[in-house]
Amino acid sequence: MNTERSEHLFEQAKKSIPGGVNSPVRAFKAVGGNPLFISRAEGPYVFDEDGNRFIELINSWGPMVLGHNHPEVREAVIKAMEKGTSFGAPTAMEVEIAELIVNMVPSVEKVRMVNSGTEATMSAIRVARGYTGKEKFIKFEGNYHGHGDSFLIAAGSGAVTMGNPDSPGVTRGTAKDTLLAPYNDLDKVRLLVEANRDEIAAIILEPVAGNMGCVLPEPGFLEGLRKICDNEGIVLIFDEVMTGFRLAPGGAQELLGVTPDITTMGKIIGGGMPVGAYGGRKEIMEYVSPQGPVYQAGTLSGNPIAMAAGLAMLKHLSQNPAVYTRLENTGKTLVGGIQSTLERLGLPYTINALGSMYSLFFTDQKVRNFQDAQTCDTALFGQYFNSMLKQGIYLAPSQYESLFLSTALEQEHLDKILDANEVALKKL
Structure with missing residues (x-):
C-alpha cells in the first residue's frame, strides 16, 4: 500500500x-x-x-x-450555502430542528444549540450547578465528555477523595469539585453521595460508553442512578453525543428506558458538521440566559449550514x-x-x-x-x-x-x- x-x-x-x-x-x-x-x-x-x-x-x-x-444531507448543505454561510442571528431552521429534537428525545423539553460536544457538556454542568445551587459533580472513569477542565480529572486515592488534574493546565481548584466512580458501580456512587451530601449538583455519564471502547451499562445501573438523583435532588445528565439518534430515534435513553434530566448531543444533529446541543426539562433549561441567570453564549451557534445538514439527517431518521x-x-x-x-x-x-x-x-x-x-x-x-x-x-x-x-x-x-x-x- x-x-x-x-x-x-x-x-x-x-x-x-x-x-x-x-x-x-x-x-x-x-x-x-x-x-x-x-x-x-x-x-x-x-x-x-x-x-x-x-x-x-x-x-x-x-x-x-x-x-x-449522503445525498439528502449534501443537497441540504448546498442549498443552505446559496443563502450564506453565517449570520450570527436567529434562523427558521434553528426553530425547526429544536422542535424536531424535542419531539424525538424523551428528556428534552427545551434545547440550546452550541458548536461542539465539549461545549454542550461544559454548559450542562454549569446549568446543573446554577439550578441546584451546588458545586460538585460525579463522573465515571473511562467516560469522555470533551476537553473541558472539569472533565480532565484522574481518580483520587479513594472514593471520598477529590480527583487530581489529568492534564497540565487544569488547576487543582477545578479538580476539587469533580468526583470519580467506576462505571457500573452503584455502591461507589452511593458512597460518594453520602460523603458529599447536599454538595453534588449532577451525575454525568455516557449511558452507553464509547470512549473506553463500547461498554454497556449493566442491568439496573442507569435505573439506580436515576433513583439516587431523584432521592438526593441531583441532576442526571446523559452524554449522548455519540449515542444520540444512533441507537434509537431518541437515543440510548429511549432504547434503555431511563430518562435523564439533561441530555448533551452532537455529531448526528449536525449531519457530521461541527455542532452540539444540550437540552432537558423545561424548569432546568429556563435557567439558561437570556431567560435565566446561567450565562452561556456562542456567537456562531446554530450556524445555518450545520442546521441544514442536521435537519436533513434528523428528518430522515425520524421518517424512516x-x-x-x-x-x-x-x-x-x-x-x-x-x-x-x-x-x-x-x-x-x-x-x-x-x-x-x-x-x-x-x-x-x-x-x-x-x-x-x-x-x-x-x-x-x-x-x-x-x-x-x-x-x-x-x-x-x-x-x-x-x-x-x-x-x-x-x-x-x-x-x-x-x-x-x-x-x-x-x-x-
Missing part, C-alpha cells in the same frame, strides 16, 4: 500543527505508524491522498449513520424507522461473524456491542468498566489494526474507541470485513 503522499503531508503538518494533527487520536500513536490523510468519502468508503480506498468503520466518530456524503432495524441487523451480522471466528480460532478476546456500536477487546476479561478495558493487550490491537488497514479496512486507531456502523454497509462489505478480520486474527 503506497502512502507516500500521506507521509509527506504528515511531515509538513508537524511544522505548523502541534503533533501534525488537530485532534490527538488521529496521530496513530496508539497503533504505530503515521496517519493517513483523507481526501474524500462516499457511502461506506474513505479515500486517502494516495488514492487508497478503505471500507471505514469510524464514520467520522459516529455521525455518518447513513454513510458518508427502518434505519434502526437495518443498523441492528448489520451489527448482529458483523459482530456474530467476528465472534464465530474467535471461537473457531480458539481466541479468548471479548466483544461488546449494542446496535450499530461495537468493540473487539484484546483481553479475556469481561469489560464492564475502564479498569477491565485496561487489561487489554494494546500492542496486539495495534498489530490487528495495521493488518486490517493493509487489507482495506479502516478502524479507529485506538483500542479504547467504539466502532460505528452505517446503513451504507451492504453484505459484500460485511463479507470483506469478516474475511480481513480472520486473516488479521490468524496472524496474531
Whole structure:
C-alpha cells in the first residue's frame, strides 16, 4: 500500500500543527505508524491522498449513520450555502430542528444549540450547578465528555477523595469539585453521595460508553442512578453525543428506558458538521440566559449550514424507522461473524456491542468498566489494526474507541470485513 503522499503531508503538518494533527487520536500513536490523510468519502468508503480506498468503520466518530456524503444531507448543505454561510442571528431552521429534537428525545423539553460536544457538556454542568445551587459533580472513569477542565480529572486515592488534574493546565481548584466512580458501580456512587451530601449538583455519564471502547451499562445501573438523583435532588445528565439518534430515534435513553434530566448531543444533529446541543426539562433549561441567570453564549451557534445538514439527517431518521432495524441487523451480522471466528480460532478476546456500536477487546476479561478495558493487550490491537488497514479496512486507531456502523454497509462489505478480520486474527 503506497502512502507516500500521506507521509509527506504528515511531515509538513508537524511544522505548523502541534503533533501534525488537530485532534490527538488521529496521530496513530496508539497503533504505530503515521496517519493517513483523507481526501474524500462516499457511502461506506474513505479515500486517502494516495488514492487508497478503505471500507471505514469510524464514520467520522459516529455521525455518518447513513454513510458518508449522503445525498439528502449534501443537497441540504448546498442549498443552505446559496443563502450564506453565517449570520450570527436567529434562523427558521434553528426553530425547526429544536422542535424536531424535542419531539424525538424523551428528556428534552427545551434545547440550546452550541458548536461542539465539549461545549454542550461544559454548559450542562454549569446549568446543573446554577439550578441546584451546588458545586460538585460525579463522573465515571473511562467516560469522555470533551476537553473541558472539569472533565480532565484522574481518580483520587479513594472514593471520598477529590480527583487530581489529568492534564497540565487544569488547576487543582477545578479538580476539587469533580468526583470519580467506576462505571457500573452503584455502591461507589452511593458512597460518594453520602460523603458529599447536599454538595453534588449532577451525575454525568455516557449511558452507553464509547470512549473506553463500547461498554454497556449493566442491568439496573442507569435505573439506580436515576433513583439516587431523584432521592438526593441531583441532576442526571446523559452524554449522548455519540449515542444520540444512533441507537434509537431518541437515543440510548429511549432504547434503555431511563430518562435523564439533561441530555448533551452532537455529531448526528449536525449531519457530521461541527455542532452540539444540550437540552432537558423545561424548569432546568429556563435557567439558561437570556431567560435565566446561567450565562452561556456562542456567537456562531446554530450556524445555518450545520442546521441544514442536521435537519436533513434528523428528518430522515425520524421518517424512516427502518434505519434502526437495518443498523441492528448489520451489527448482529458483523459482530456474530467476528465472534464465530474467535471461537473457531480458539481466541479468548471479548466483544461488546449494542446496535450499530461495537468493540473487539484484546483481553479475556469481561469489560464492564475502564479498569477491565485496561487489561487489554494494546500492542496486539495495534498489530490487528495495521493488518486490517493493509487489507482495506479502516478502524479507529485506538483500542479504547467504539466502532460505528452505517446503513451504507451492504453484505459484500460485511463479507470483506469478516474475511480481513480472520486473516488479521490468524496472524496474531
